Amino acid sequence: MNIIKYTLVILSLFALASCKKDTKTVEPTPEPAPTTGNLKINFANKVGTANLSYNTTYTIQSGDSISITKFKYYISNIVLTKSDNSTYTVPNSYDIIDPAVKTAINLTNVPIANYKSVQFIIGVDSARNKSGAQDGDLAPNKDMFWSWNTGYIFLKLEGTSPQSSASNKSVIYHIGGFSGLNKGIRTVTINFGSSTANVNSSGTPAINLNTDVLEIFKNPSPISISSLNFQMSVNASSKMIADNYADMITFGSITN
């Protein structure tokens, strides 16, 4: 045993020595230039123009008021478009945005380029709803999973409202549905206008987006809390809410 060890040590000494000799005249090879960098996507959760804060009374379009206690949603399948129109698909991209926990998605290993737009879905694609055990933000203990009727909840909005017909005045919207006519998955594309997010080897540029809770009650189908205070299944009403939240996320700014 020991003999083998020593022989190895001696052999490697030889190897080192011979290396030195060979490289003497050669330029030291430069570190390969990095080809990827970081990028951050920030979600500022708002009610109209105000920053969302829990347990504060806001007025929705119908005139009903709501005080929010929970608001969270899945952002998945991020695809970034470069200024030359080629795209980069972020692998394994599933994040829960929750003002109480996480409002930024930090991307690493993004190819260095100038990006002019981003696309993602609100929700979780149907494949991941059907593939069994998941981890990360898709783990079933994140309060966003229907365990008795498999499927992710794509968006949760909870709170209270004097206009709610529930005896405890609650408002509960849990929206999901990964297939069928009433599915809740919505694709969002956001162009950065004249700016680009310039991913480079050193800094972390940021795409700053705004999510407006009021949109959930607005277009294309105005919803009042007096008419809908509870939604926990996949049907025409949940589709209506999903159609409304399809445009709740809008462009804010780019910080390079």
Next chain:
Amino acid sequence: MVRCKVDPKINPILPSDDLKEIIPPNWPQPKYTFSTNTITEDKFILGRALFYDPILSKDNTISCGSCHQQFVAFANADHALSHGINDLLGKRNAPGLFNLVWHSSFMHDGGINHIENQPIAPITNTVEMGDDINPILEKLNASSKYKNLFNKAFGSEVADTKKLQLAMVQFMGLMYSYNSKYDRFKRQENNTSFNDSETRGYSLFLQKCAVCHTEPLMSSFEFRNNGLPVDPFLKDKGRGELNTAEPGDDYLFKIPSLRNVALTGPYMHDGRFTTLEQCINHYTAAFTNTINLAPELPRQGMTLSAQDKADLVSFLNTLTDYRFISDKRFADPNFK
């Protein structure tokens, strides 16, 4: 004392029964293969420990094994409706557990679309997965027994949902039942033969029942309304209860496998029948709940003589797999 707690390792996997995927001759390909959940003895042992441990319930009173008992092919003996950790379970009868990797969905309404998601539902208290699983993970993470078992199975002692799901599927998924008299007869093993009544029963079964209770699994695992009158208190609409339900889904229930059926009573989704005779009599009376009634069933009921019925029961009795219910690998490791 009869009961004695032992380390799960004291009841090791029998060396003769190594753990592996099985597709019995002439069976279809399973829906679930263990391709992303490589079978190991350590994962199986962890899954088995979890299955039999009340640590998975909030108040530490009830385990999967309380409602799914091996001596009745993992159904719940003498319980029409299961009570326990979950109110939801309260309106349904616990089915037997075997050959699960051939099921395309789980529960009487098929609400769960993947075997790996199955273990999550009984642990959670509401229709929805709330935070209720996190206190259970905390209990597991605080237990030196489970730190050890998780470490052996997954190379990390931290318990999380995915490891729990994968380990439990190793245990449940490997519960193969394919050694009944019927199987030995079909395989022509040891000159196994059917007596006259069993032979007549088998041929009636093929004519009247096998469209739905399809061989060799004894179910197509599709959904049908087999015409049971609606229970006025439970008002269970089966697939009509799912959050994606459409009117055509009302009263559709998963066709159960009839393997081990002599053991798995009480019968039907709500355990309304206690004997096989009652089940068969249901099919011979005119069907009263005709909303979405299965097209395979004649509305006025099937015609079966008393002898036919007795023969069908004889045949159904050949579907019991005694080897399965006494297989030590699936037994509670806490009992010697």
